[in-house]
Amino acid sequence: MSAAGSSEGALRTAAPSPFAYFASATLKAFNTNKTSWIGLVVFLIVVVAAILAPVLAPFDPNDQNILEKLRSPTLEHWLGTDSFGRDTLSRLVFGARISLIIGVVSTLAAMVIGTAIGMLAGWHGGRLDTVTMQAMDVLLAFPSLILGLILVAMLGPSMVNIIIAIALTSIPPFARIARAPTIAVKEREFVDAGRALGYSDTRLLVVHILPNILPEILVMGSLWLANAIRTEASLAFVGLGVKPPTATWGGMIREGFENILDSYWLALVPGVAILFVIFALNLLGDGLRDAIDPKLKGEA
Amino acid sequence: MTTFLIRRLAFAWVTLFAVLTLVFVLVRIVPGDPAQLILGDQASREAIDALRQRLGLDLPLSKQYTVFLLGALRGDWGVSMISGQPVIREVLRVLPWTIELTLVSLVIGILLGVPAGVYAAIHRNRFVDYAVRISSLLGLSFPPFVSAIILLLVFAIALPWFPVISARSGSVMAWYQSITLPAISLGLISAAYVTRVTRSAMLEVLSEDYVRTARAKGVPWNVVIWRHALRNALIPIITVVGLYLGILIGNSVLTEIVFSRPGLGKLLIGALNQRDYPMLQGMMVIYTLIVVLVNLLTDLAYGFVDPRVKLK
């Protein structure tokens, strides 16, 4: 038997463990586009700030103090106060919690459900695929913000309902995003090989196809999280956010908008905060997306 | 081509019916009696019953559905509970404003976005490319009401170049005054989307074999880009722009609020806050019609650009 190794190029001598391999692959992905690090860091800072909100906030966010109302930034109130005398900085930090919780939970839910739908549709093809995707298309075509607005208005603006509404409007994009690579991977020979080896459909989907489409789904997840946060803020801005007096960034902008002529920072500060979080997540997701595409081609 | 069109039209009708049904269901899944919610806890039994009858809520569900569907198709979308006017009239009154804003924003987006995207793709990984990528990413990170507020603060409040309330009053100058800030606010975000998709489509196309063939023929580089490459890149660009229009319409709602501009957005918010069911139903119908129309136009656009589509 001819020694195949020598005539076909040398391999590295030490074989890394699968875990080390994935860790280094992730690191390489982040390093492809260095801006994804910035995105990650900023986002983590916001997450930490939100978790530590009770510690970081100098005041109780709902503490009203009419005497101090509408102050511009001072040493005591770094970001000033709103029309009820509440400290803007404290409300900002607590508002981060709402945005993050709603954003993360709704995106995760949509990711799991949408991916399942998309994978099943892509895998089975035929009638199931056509019908499902047309249903998804109908939902996708409709402006998601407006659909979300109507859903929340119907169900009533509570945190749970907002999460449900955002999750529902996020499912079709995830289904689409999961379906296309499922179809592509389904055609690759190793899936046929698996069928020829007698593997069940479930095994093929979960063990073979899912790990191969997971990077795309995760990248989409981070980008969609940005979108979910934006939607939540939009809902709050329109008056359909979590009910006051709970501090939400969108709600703060709404209240600030009423006083825009004299105290413009009330609307500006939370607006900039939202912008930063969304931008950070977009940097993160976009940078990772760059890493994925050529990599897939290189491996395939 | 005809089969293609028939299929798309059929799909459009199906979508319309599906959404109308969805609207019908949504509006009625609200917990509690709508009439009671409107009139409040103190209302008398007779008042509630009278309102229910007026709204047609006492009929069996299936009858309500038929009435609703037939009405929608005939153009009778009920009467707004806030203003007492027929819903369709209210909608048609403000529709032109929204369409105008959407179109102008889209045009700005395309005029800025396509050249920027092409330019970034040609100079891939150089400084220009990075600048374009970061700024377009920033652009589409803006929640539309934040960009609107910033523009308002800078150009209407700090610098009194534009009015704070943007409603036309008859002359070209007035029109310009009322549309500029809202359109720029939306247009910059649109430009960000268009730039991204143009860039990625161009990069994709520039790596295709037929571009290599064109170069091997000795075709000048700028012709390769604009005639050989961009025409092919238009296909995915059209797709994304078509999808984006849905987002744009949603964003216009927020922009209209910030700039106090008449349009569907204001109507919608009012209806949501007041639970004006007939108005909500009517609004969903109009939004669906717009979306369906956009899809059809997108498909037609494909037919122009991609010769392979004509076959079907």
Place this chain on the structure above:
Amino acid sequence: MSAAAPAQLPTQLPAQLPILAVRNLTTAFRVDDEWTTVVKGISFEIGQRETVAIVGESGSGKSVTALSIMGLLPAANSRATGEILLEGRDLLKLPENQMRHVRGNLISMIFQEPMTSLNPVLTLGFQIAEALIYHRGLDRARAEAETLRILERVRIPSAASRLHEYPHRLSGGMRQRVMIAMALACKPKLLIADEPTTALDVTIQAEILELIKLLQDEEGMSVAFITHDMGVVAEIADRTVVMLNGNAVEQEPTAELFARPREPYTRALLAAVPRLGSMKGRPAPQRFAIVDPVTGATEIVPDTASTAALTERPVLEVAHLVTRFDIRSGVLSRVSARVHAVEDISFSLHAGETLALVGESGCGKSTTGRSILRLVEPDSGTVLFEGQDVRALDRAGLRRARQRMQMIFQDPFASLNPRKTVGGAIAEPMIVHGLLSRADARDRVSELLRKVGLPPDMASRFPHEFSGGQRQRLCIARALALAPKLLVADEAVSALDVSIKAQVINLMMDLQADMGLAYLFISHDIAVVERVSHRVAVMYLGEIVEIGPRAAIMENPQHPYTKRLMAAVPVPEAGRRRLRRGLSTTEIPSPVHEANYVPAPRLYREIGPGHVVQAFDA
């Protein structure tokens, strides 16, 4: 800038001056801030009216050489040094706007993939006329007239109607003709052809090669032909340059090269190339005599007896197999047509025997393999595997049966899950079928890796760390995990380099001798088929037109299609350049028929022991 004509060089050059002289060309690429040299100082010349073949396996640098000549390398990340003299003018020193006038005008290039090399949104006429407009300054009308003439010269039928058509209407062979038309529009002095026929079927390839030769004569131009196929080299090249890892290892007139190869690598390459006709007189399949590319040492191959167990019951018996695919169209998605992929196929296969299914694209050989394994469900017919009707099995039964019949696919890169270690991939079938525990499976994986010639400690690596040939070995190991009796090799070696192909084929033949495996060897490469098969079945439009012992089919083909197929195969022996036949333009028809088409019944005649031919009109 107006499309000015380039500076005119005197048309009558002294006979000795070569059209192209490459001196010490070195090309390097930058990837992730590191420069890698891909072409290492090669030199060669192409004379007037001469055809020079540049031969090498993947990674040899032959395509990069061509791109360096044309100046089509990515400017930012590449660097080419040396001299490339086109009739005395150094192309490497030309600024881009002058180089542009050379491309498509003095030197033209055609590429490997005709399906993607034409712009889908521009008409064919325009794409050809463009070269004329830019280089010759013709206006639209004159350019179109000239385009029509060129299309006729490349023998495209109904040329006038093609002018305004789009590429998607044409087949691969037709598109390649259009590419040639585009390249020759301005009558270049040199045509560079980069693997132009590799993606085409054998009969189409023969026609395109004929066309290139004919046009070369008519135009008096030189040709640089890049290929990995030694048969094609023998057919058309006056001189040959052999490249390995960026070096020009040997350059000789072609006849010399084939008759007396000097370098060990050249000898290794030639030894790995199967020659149609070399198996005359040898009844059993034969391993390749591998030559070591470094030392030149030749393996001695003993004559092996046939491994076929012809006396026992056949492992596989296929009778009247039919598989069709529906095509739906129209508003209501009704079935408007069907693809008759497999029509009434019957054959049998014994343990230790190799039956080859040969044919060109669309003939249904791949679908036959898949239908037998029920990866695609057949419409009718019986498939008896070890006496059991495969089509009648339920899911559990099919799972069990699948343990004993396996498949190896064409693309070694797509055949392994990139996210699983290779050890895991090989062990998986055994674990899934509950045959072994995880610990035992590990041992078996080591055993299997050894069996296919790979070191067992590679089990924890991932597929992308292996080369194409190694991956194919891994796929074989995975297929062997369940101890199958039947192996369907669907173009299993077609994507491999020449020398690797020979090694993998040797491996397969060793395994056959060792384990008594039956192979259904699906391939379009007739020369390889000649080496490895006991019996051959020729397929055309979903039907078997001829089947019999290998010697009978190769030496005594009866059916007209079989004859045409055999005649089209390029033979890698110098001095075997065939006489030029009249140029024809065949298209390979597709087996698509309308929905209610009922195929006519076919008659078969037996004309020799085991040699059956489909009746044809004489």
